[in-house]
Amino acid sequence: xxxxxxxxxxxxxxxxxxxxxxxxxxxxxxxxxxxxxxxxxxxxxxxxxxxxxxxxxxxxxxxxxxxxxxxxxxxxxxxxxxxxxxxxxxxxxxxxxxxxxxxxxxxxxxxxxxxxxxxxxxxxxxxxxxxxxxxxxxxxxxxxxxxxxxxxxxxxxxxxxxxxxxxxxxxxxxxxxxxxxxxxxxxxxxxxxxxxxxxxxxxxxxxxxxxxxxxxxxxxxxxxxxxxxxxxxxxxxxxxxxxxxxxxxxxxxxxxxxxxxxxxxxxxxxxx
Numbered sequence: 709x710x711x712x713x714x715x716x717x718x719x720x721x722x723x724x725x726x727x728x729x730x731x732x733x734x735x736x737x738x739x740x741x742x743x744x745x746x747x748x749x750x751x752x753x754x755x756x757x758x759x760x761x762x763x764x765x766x767x768x769x770x771x772x773x774x775x776x777x778x779x780x781x782x783x784x785x786x787x788x789x790x791x792x793x794x795x796x797x798x799x800x801x802x803x804x805x806x807x808x809x810x811x812x813x814x815x816x817x818x819x820x821x822x823x824x825x826x827x828x829x830x831x832x833x834x835x836x837x838x839x840x841x842x843x844x845x846x847x848x849x850x851x852x853x854x855x856x857x858x859x860x861x862x863x864x865x866x867x868x869x870x871x872x873x874x875x876x877x878x879x880x881x882x883x884x885x886x887x888x889x890x891x892x893x894x895x896x897x898x899x900x901x902x903x904x905x906x907x908x909x910x911x912x913x914x915x916x917x918x919x920x921x922x923x924x925x926x927x928x929x930x931x932x933x934x935x936x937x938x939x940x941x942x943x944x945x946x947x948x949x950x951x952x953x954x955x956x957x958x959x960x961x962x963x964x965x966x967x968x969x970x971x972x973x974x975x976x977x978x979x980x
Contacts, residue, residue, distance in 0.1 A: 724771040727807040763847040
């Protein structure tokens with residue numbers, strides 16, 4: 709079965725997830741993580757993209773990357789291949805280091821971007837590695853809230869996310885620290901934005917979950933699998949119309965639920 713084409717944007721921001729093959733560790737020593745960050749720096753210099761956040765866990769990596777008009781597939785291939793060659797040589801191993809292809813989603817909402825960065829920076833906390841995000845050495849959180857770290861961190865661009873919080877960097881850093889650590893946010897306007905974000909995000913995730921269940925239900929009623937439903941253009945197109953009528957899902961999200969259809973293709977179906 710051919711692979712579904714990746715969603716790509718022009719001058720787009722992506723949430724990237726790299727996982728170790730069979731969920732095995734891709735970092736066995738501190739110098740491995742240092743090498744991965746060095747690889748990010750080299751590829752950033754080569755392709756002129758921006759990194760808004762990162763977190764290096766044991767068997768996976770989270771990145772938020774702004775492609776700056778460059779091909780995200782080429783960027784990620786260069787990062788993966790370079791690090792895999794280093795890792796395989798060092799540990800005298802062969803075969804794939806990373807699990808299939810990387811996972812990616814386009815981040816096209818500024819409020820979601822802030823929430824996503826919080827989620828990424830809290831990965832080590834949720835995994836029980838540290839009690840507070842700032843204790844974790846291998847994420848970008850320290851560079852967001854402490855300028856001493858930021859000056860040393862040559863790969864990170866913090867101005868985008870902090871600029872969404874406040875025009876004053878010092879204010880944004882304090883508020884972001886509180887937000888990531890689930891403390892009360894003092895600034896009323898910022899607090900309302902954050903609380904609204906979390907509520908909207910929960911509602912939106914619920915809609916996506918409901919849509920998936922609806923698709924399964926329709927497939928079951930027709931005595932077919934979800935894959936068969938997606939391949940049947942007539943049924944698929946009707947489901948797309950139902951999702952558009954009964955939810956606030958974006959065309960891109962509907963397309964992803966329908967086997968990776970492009971936003972423009974979903975639009976054509978709705979107009980047809």
